[in-house]
Amino acid sequence: MSEIPYKIYLDENDLPKAWYNLRADMPIKPAPLLNPTTHQPCTREELAQVFCDELVDQELNVTDPYIPIPDEIRSFYRMYRPSPLTRAYCLEKALGTPARIYYKFEGNNTSGSHKLNSAVAQAYYAKKQGLKGVTTETGAGQWGTALSMACSYFGLDCRVFMVKVSAEQKPHRRQLMGVYGANVTPSPSNTTEAGRRILAEFPGTGGSLGCAISEAVETAVKNPGYRYVLGSVLNQVALHQSVIGLEAKAAMDKYGVKPDVIIGCAGGGSNLAGLIAPFMGEKLRGEADYRFVAVEPMSCPSMTRGKYAYDYCDTGKVCPLAKMYTLGSGFMPAANHAGGLRYHGMSPVLSELYDEGLMEAISVEQTKVFEAAVQFARVEGTLPAPESSHAIRAAIDEALRCKETGEEKTILFGLTGTGYFDMTAYSRFQEGEMSDYCPTDDEIAKSFAMMPDVK
């Protein structure tokens, strides 16, 4: 019996008391958000029309390394946190690798993913500000579910614009949000100007995240007592997600374990930014060194094939511009792309770190991702979300390289969620109906051409 248990649980009192704000330790800060019309940095006042006041402060705060987590949020966190850090003994054995593999599991709550960490924070601040409700978009549905749960807990109205094709393919996700009292509208819809415009131009469209964002923002701005909330990309979300990394680091420290490489999937980047935060902080402060690897789908390769530039965050171009690795806001992954990780851009924090060479990025094919997912499920038990399985793929590949070289590396990856609502995609994979598709250079160039010209 090894001295390291299968699951390392922290005590409830070890739940972090403050989020860690990585930006405070970054010598070069992520670029500010710009007003989409004037191309000037957004003021606090401009942002406060869209976002809750306290969240605007967090969005703009690049100096305070720690931001206290309010007691009400910590109380909610206690229902499912600290989440377990698991030693993947069974996977190691199945691979025959000398590597030691750990994963931080964020799927042990009903939303099924890490998204709840930020949802509860954003709902709390909305409630504290005396708002009636919040609006948001959701693609695969994890964020929408998380926000529904958080709003239900705090008694806030929750209006979710769900990408139409997802709403149709995943009726159960939609129903789950309904159980938590959310109002779910397939997007594009006739309820907003942005939706009507897109429907007029593309009558049969299945929608996109960018379009759903435009509708959610418009609804928030036009309804008194409402604000818009977002599940990824933003700095505030990366901040909230730092609980993942703080707990992972505390659990590893408890057993004197230091990861050599830290791997996470990257769609908008919130989970990865949260997982690596305290480790990257040590690296930036020169206290330790780690390798960081972002894993994205080959069908939506924001970092590996995108540009680092100011771009629209949404199709309707109503949101602030963000400087990030982006494929252009017009980019849409091919129809055969399963699961999330389909956003055209990337967290400005991660984008800056990647641009400075502090983090690596790779892209993987989805059939290889599902191969890894099934292999993992069969030995480790847990059925992973397709998104999380991108990290599993990369972790397995790293462990297999260790098998060749004999290196006893310690690998940490983020298992961001479970795949209970992704059985259609699993089934397509099992039946050989899943294919891989990479966008052509022409497709990407076409999408690049629609980016704004920011001096």
Add this chain to the structure above:
Amino acid sequence: MSEIPYKIYLDENDLPKAWYNLRADMPIKPAPLLNPTTHQPCTREELAQVFCDELVDQELNVTDPYIPIPDEIRSFYRMYRPSPLTRAYCLEKALGTPARIYYKFEGNNTSGSHKLNSAVAQAYYAKKQGLKGVTTETGAGQWGTALSMACSYFGLDCRVFMVKVSAEQKPHRRQLMGVYGANVTPSPSNTTEAGRRILAEFPGTGGSLGCAISEAVETAVKNPGYRYVLGSVLNQVALHQSVIGLEAKAAMDKYGVKPDVIIGCAGGGSNLAGLIAPFMGEKLRGEADYRFVAVEPMSCPSMTRGKYAYDYCDTGKVCPLAKMYTLGSGFMPAANHAGGLRYHGMSPVLSELYDEGLMEAISVEQTKVFEAAVQFARVEGTLPAPESSHAIRAAIDEALRCKETGEEKTILFGLTGTGYFDMTAYSRFQEGEMSDYCPTDDEIAKSFAMMPDVK
């Protein structure tokens, strides 16, 4: 801050080292299984044609209070056990009750329920005996999923007969078993004599658990190297499920808490038998007193409206006869019945305890069950399985009575699983399409009339 945390986790080393065999402490033992033809007690040899050798020993063992858990099983348990005991602070607050509510949560694994506790044990003994594979039936699909996971881990072939109507209504459950490599056949099927007979008699039937059992048993008996395994009802299953109660008791003991009343849902009875085992042991030995409450659906009221008698365990009448509370093997819950808990009989252990007045039983309407489920989900976060929600209903009602009387009772209930694969039922409830139905006395009498005449 209360001194009792939201979740009480035991250390991995506190995982029970032995199952507790409640029968050893029962002054009156559950009646033996009978050969369906001779009506004589089944011999070890007869049972070994159907079940794995070591499981037959466990089935017949009424004397040893503790049976060691093999290391291989404990290793598997470590992937998801000890499971958390949760203090339902948020539910207590929402109810405004002075009662203290605890629940033992068994849904924190991919099978989504407690069934995995026995599945891994049964798969392990099959592997140890050098078998090629196992057969079983599944209704709602939790047991089939659990067995698929266990067989995948030990490298055993797994053949599941899934009640046809469930296979059609829950394609995702079926697909999930496929991810774990199981071979799933909708039942009744043309692959067995029992199936062909039922199809000839009832061509359009959606199947039943009793029929699927017959097909699984026949397949096991006719294929060399295969045995049949069952997820509930049997004594061996109650034995394996005692880990639930042992952990729950250890967690409560750790904080000096003693439950006044212990509540569980009851279909075949395995979860309830496991949850109450060590507490009932104390009661039988005169060391402590507790109230025990079994909660069953009004649409399948085995204890509250059934007979305590020898009955067939399956529709095809190929299994041994068991003495139990039963509605008759021909009984089928009405079509509007959602979720599991649809078996006509009840664990012989629980049946005997109930008959002696050592345990209470109540039945509840399904709309009231779903009301409780939604209420629980919204405040405690976790989306409960419809089965588990029967216990939630009873726990909430008990807590509301405490609110009236001012009693500060400590309530413990079993939250056996999650409802991710039950969104269709939740949706029917949310949309007001769910109704309550109790079988008429005539319907039950008709089913009673088909029971065997055992002297």
